[in-house]
Amino acid sequence: MASAGSTNSRRVIPGFGISIGFTIVYLGLIVLIPLAGLVLKSAGLGWSELYRSATDLRTVNAIWLSVWTAFIAAVINVPFGVLVAWVMVRYRFPGRRILDAAVDLPFALPTAVAGIALTALYAPNGWVGAYLEEWGIKAAYTPLGIVIALTFIGLPFVVRTVQPLMEDIDKEVEEAAATLGAGRFQTVRRVILPAILPAVITGFALAFARAIGEYGSVVFIAGNIPYVSEIAPLLFIIRLEEYNYAGATTVATLMLMISFTLLISINWIQAMTRRRFGNG
Amino acid sequence: MQISIRNITKQFDRFPALGGVSLEIGSGELVALLGPSGSGKTTLLRSIAGLEHPSSGQILFDGEDVSNLSVGERRIGFAFQSYALFRHMTVLNNVGFGLKVRPRKTRPSRAEIRERALELLDLVQLGGLENRFPSQLSGGQRQRVALARALAIEPRVLLLDEPFGALDAKVRKELRRWLRQLHDRLGLTTIFVTHDQEEALELADRVVVMNKGEIEQAGPPVEVYDDPATAFVSEFLGTVNTFQTTLSDGIAEVLGTDFPVADADIGEGPQRRHGPAIAYVRTHEIELLSRERAEGIPAIVRAVFPFGGSVRVELAVEGYDTPIQAEVPRAFFEAGEVRVNSGLFVRATNARVFPQYN
Numbered sequence: 001m002a003s004a005g006s007t008n009s010r011r012v013i014p015g016f017g018i019s020i021g022f023t024i025v026y027l028g029l030i031v032l033i034p035l036a037g038l039v040l041k042s043a044g045l046g047w048s049e050l051y052r053s054a055t056d057l058r059t060v061n062a063i064w065l066s067v068w069t070a071f072i073a074a075v076i077n078v079p080f081g082v083l084v085a086w087v088m089v090r091y092r093f094p095g096r097r098i099l100d101a102a103v104d105l106p107f108a109l110p111t112a113v114a115g116i117a118l119t120a121l122y123a124p125n126g127w128v129g130a131y132l133e134e135w136g137i138k139a140a141y142t143p144l145g146i147v148i149a150l151t152f153i154g155l156p157f158v159v160r161t162v163q164p165l166m167e168d169i170d171k172e173v174e175e176a177a178a179t180l181g182a183g184r185f186q187t188v189r190r191v192i193l194p195a196i197l198p199a200v201i202t203g204f205a206l207a208f209a210r211a212i213g214e215y216g217s218v219v220f221i222a223g224n225i226p227y228v229s230e231i232a233p234l235l236f237i238i239r240l241e242e243y244n245y246a247g248a249t250t251v252a253t254l255m256l257m258i259s260f261t262l263l264i265s266i267n268w269i270q271a272m273t274r275r276r277f278g279n280g
Numbered sequence: 281m282q283i284s285i286r287n288i289t290k291q292f293d294r295f296p297a298l299g300g301v302s303l304e305i306g307s308g309e310l311v312a313l314l315g316p317s318g319s320g321k322t323t324l325l326r327s328i329a330g331l332e333h334p335s336s337g338q339i340l341f342d343g344e345d346v347s348n349l350s351v352g353e354r355r356i357g358f359a360f361q362s363y364a365l366f367r368h369m370t371v372l373n374n375v376g377f378g379l380k381v382r383p384r385k386t387r388p389s390r391a392e393i394r395e396r397a398l399e400l401l402d403l404v405q406l407g408g409l410e411n412r413f414p415s416q417l418s419g420g421q422r423q424r425v426a427l428a429r430a431l432a433i434e435p436r437v438l439l440l441d442e443p444f445g446a447l448d449a450k451v452r453k454e455l456r457r458w459l460r461q462l463h464d465r466l467g468l469t470t471i472f473v474t475h476d477q478e479e480a481l482e483l484a485d486r487v488v489v490m491n492k493g494e495i496e497q498a499g500p501p502v503e504v505y506d507d508p509a510t511a512f513v514s515e516f517l518g519t520v521n522t523f524q525t526t527l528s529d530g531i532a533e534v535l536g537t538d539f540p541v542a543d544a545d546i547g548e549g550p551q552r553r554h555g556p557a558i559a560y561v562r563t564h565e566i567e568l569l570s571r572e573r574a575e576g577i578p579a580i581v582r583a584v585f586p587f588g589g590s591v592r593v594e595l596a597v598e599g600y601d602t603p604i605q606a607e608v609p610r611a612f613f614e615a616g617e618v619r620v621n622s623g624l625f626v627r628a629t630n631a632r633v634f635p636q637y638n
Contacts (some may be wrong), residue, residue: 180378
């Protein structure tokens with residue numbers, strides 16, 4: 001393959017040089033330089049200091065809490081997101097457009113507003129919280145509340161990635177399955193779900209990654225009890241306010257590493273499924 | 281298997297897609313449903329499959345009423361225009377799908393499914409491609425995978441919706457020949473939908489011409505072509521010149537020659553013998569005569585297309601707004617009679633005349 005710089009290379013779409021240049025500069029300014037600064041800062045701490053603050057029980061608890069609640073929320077969002085996408089793609093009913101717009105609300109709403117609304121609902125004296133209280137379930141001010149908030153903000157990621165792929169499924173493909181004797185359930189399980197699987201994985205990854213870093217909607221409902229319901233992004237703010245820059249940097253670096261590892265491995269899983277589909 | 285279609289109607293939002301269609305299809309027959317788009321041919325095919333539910337009427341397979349059976353229960357093989365392959369499955373799994381989804385009791389073992397699918401891939405001449413994905417195949421190959429998949433469930437009838445619609449001309453002809461051989465080998469009752477008259481006439485044992493949700497004519501290709509029953513069939517098959525003319529006592533004049541009205545016992549009501557009529561003359565039924573043998577009516581050559589065994593000539597004739605298309609033997613052209621702007625005489629050797637009722 002001829003390189004972009006060689007004189008005899010002609011690309012059909014012009015502007016490769018300028019667009020790749022712009023992309024790199026943009027990514028550099030917005031993403032890479034701040035992240036590199038972060039890594040540099042933590043490297044400046046020295047290993048012993050870094051190790052000490054990374055193994056601090058409060059830090060470990062906060063990060064672990066952020067990861068597992070985000071994971072559970074993303075897992076919950078997969079079936080519900082697929083269901084919402086399915087309903088909107090397959091059925092025509094009054095109010096469908098309103099529902100369609102409502103799915104995006106978690107994107108648009110200030111997260112703090114969502115957090116306060118959810119807290120009001122799930123607090124022991126809230127509409128939903130009061131019922132849960134009767135069953136002996138405490139939602140607000142516990143990790144359960146965090147999962148609820150993270151589920152709320154993650155839903156559109158799954159719906160919006162799955163929806164276009166679902167729209168692409170030809171009606172004739174389902175009919176073909178029916179003519180071959182497959183029942184409705186078999187058609188869904190063997191034909192439709194495998195076809196949307198790559199989008200489901202992407203949606204899951206996006207919801208998960210977003211939830212790990214979510215701050216605004218969680219802090220109100222979580223109660224923020226250290227070691228119990230204190231999430232990593234909050235601990236980061238607390239360390240900053242304490243002028244404990246080493247502690248803050250450590251939290252940030254650990255979160256960065258975890259997010260990056262997760263996204264890379266999910267990309268890898270994606271590549272594998274796509275290869276199986278034969279249209280990589 | 282023998283199929284009886286009895287007075288099927290289908291309404292789509294008040295618009296009738298099928299208006300009372302009846303048809304008998306014999307066991308092992310290869311039948312073409314031919315018609316323009318919107319003629320109801322695909323709706324009829326889908327009704328036989330059970331993908332569409334007719335508003336009224338009955339469909340019988342070997343005398344058994346299948347009107348209330350679901351698609352899956354009818355045991356039909358259906359090939360879709362878009363092929364509708366499962367893109368996340370290999371060719372082998374696509375073909376084996378129909379066997380894999382059977383209830384546990386009747387489901388063959390994994391090894392048997394694999395063996396059967398490989399056999400079918402050999403039958404459709406795709407041996408060795410079993411591990412490919414549909415996206416890695418050409419259009420013609422995909423169509424053959426779709427056929428193998430449909431055949432895997434040992435269908436009682438094979439239904440094909442525009443089987444060659446999305447393919448280029450050359451592949452289309454090859455596949456057509458191949459499908460005929462396959463049909464002769466398997467002896468499976470086959471119905472296919474097409475809007476391509478050449479395809480229908482060359483491939484089918486019997487051609488069913490449809491228009492506006494009704495059957496205009498059904499018969500062997502030669503019969504439908506040579507003896508069109510209605511004005512629509514005359515116009516739809518072959519390349520024709522259309523002439524507005526007038527009937528008087530059952531006779532109409534076309535290019536200086538008199539022709540009797542077609543004996544249509546099919547038209548609505550008694551045959552009309554006077555009044556406006558429409559005449560159809562195929563391009564090869566226009567005879568060109570040189571100046572010395574002045575018969576027919578004078579015409580001027582406007583264009584000549586000398587490509588192929590016969591030469592297509594476009595002529596302007598006084599009194600006719602649209603140019604007349606004629607097809608003459610190449611020898612006639614090579615004799616030097618036909619040149620652009622030369623004067624000639626034209627005559628119709630045959631015409632099908634239908635009274636106009638509207």
